[in-house]
Amino acid sequence: AQSVTQPDIHITVSEGASLELRCNYSYGATPYLFWYVQSPGQGLQLLLKYFSGDTLVQGIKGFEAEFKRSQSSFNLRKPSVHWSDAAEYFCAVGAPSGGSYIPTFGRGTSLIVHP
């Protein structure tokens, strides 16, 4: 079975600074990988996804993530953080099975943005 670890419970950055949120997965082959964002009191919104191909994935809101097979990682990055990026971020991994999958979510990283 697949699993995903988000090592950082909280991350604090200053507005305008760069951001990297870590995600490590455990799976025997190449999984499907996702990053979601959740604003307070809201549901989850997909930021980006990786199924195959180019290992650098561009998402919405200026986010990108890079799949590194050798490190079993899928870290989320943004070059310049805005105050509105403050939210909870979830990494998820899906094990391909006949083309479909059931994703497993990490425990989340809370992003705090200082002005």
Place this chain on the structure above:
Amino acid sequence: NAGVTQTPKFRVLKTGQSMTLLCAQDMNHEYMYWYRQDPGMGLRLIHYSVGEGTTAKGEVPDGYNVSRLKKQNFLLGLESAAPSQTSVYFCASTLRHGTKRDTQYFGPGTRLTVL
């Protein structure tokens, strides 16, 4: 196109009471899922459905039952609520079974408190 909707948004129950949470989607999606979200735990899958009339257990199914009598609706039932079921419940859906590039669409959540 309303996407994924959940009813109710908030509910307070006493221990032992029963209730049903309704999830509806108008996107003709095959897969539907129920998750619970607890602080520091991320999202954990309760039950899911791969099509009308079918259901399957997820990671934490105990104390819950589900039904998928119509393709657009996925009901989550608590027969005898317990304080441990205090949580935020999210429903999600995915377009088609076997289409690997589909991603999940989430509802806004239902906040349930069991006293």
